[in-house]
Every structure is written in structure tokens, then in C-alpha cells.
Amino acid sequence: MNQAAEDDTERARIHAELYAVPREAQPRRQAPQRGRATRADVEALMARLEAEDAALGTTR
Incomplete structure (x- = not known):
């Protein structure tokens, strides 16, 4: 493979x-x-559900 290369740059590309x-x-x-809930969103939802319960x- 190295013999087919014409210069050092091409040898380096072939090697890579x-x-x-x-x-x-x-x-x-x-x-x-997109639209993924953040940790703060989940904690707020859990707090709301606990308040409703x-x-x-x-209890859950």
C-alpha cells in the first residue's frame, strides 16, 4: 500500500x-x-400529582 502512494500525505491518508x-x-x-422533559419538568409534574393525591x- 505504501508503495502505491506518491507522497507522504497520501501514505498518511492510506494508513489512517x-x-x-x-x-x-x-x-x-x-x-x-425535541420535546423531551427536563428534570425540572418531571419534578414539577410529580409535585402536582402528589398535591392532587x-x-x-x-396515595400512589
Whole structure:
């Protein structure tokens, strides 16, 4: 492979391609989900549900 390269830059590119981590083994990056509840949103919802339960006299 190195013999096919014409200069050091091409040798480096070939070397990088040969020894790179396979794409299947690389962790996938996920885009942030839109509309996802934050921790503060969930805590506010839980507090509201607890208040409703207390008002109704029930427990979860």
C-alpha cells in the first residue's frame, strides 16, 4: 500500500484508512430529542400529582 502512494500525505491518508476504527464499532451520535422533559419538568409534574393525591386522600 505504501508503495502505491506518491507522497507522504497520501501514505498518511492510506494508513489512517487502514487502521481506523470500523464504522460499525464507533458509537452512534444521537441528536437531542425535541420535546423531551427536563428534570425540572418531571419534578414539577410529580409535585402536582402528589398535591392532587393529597387533595383526594389517595396515595400512589
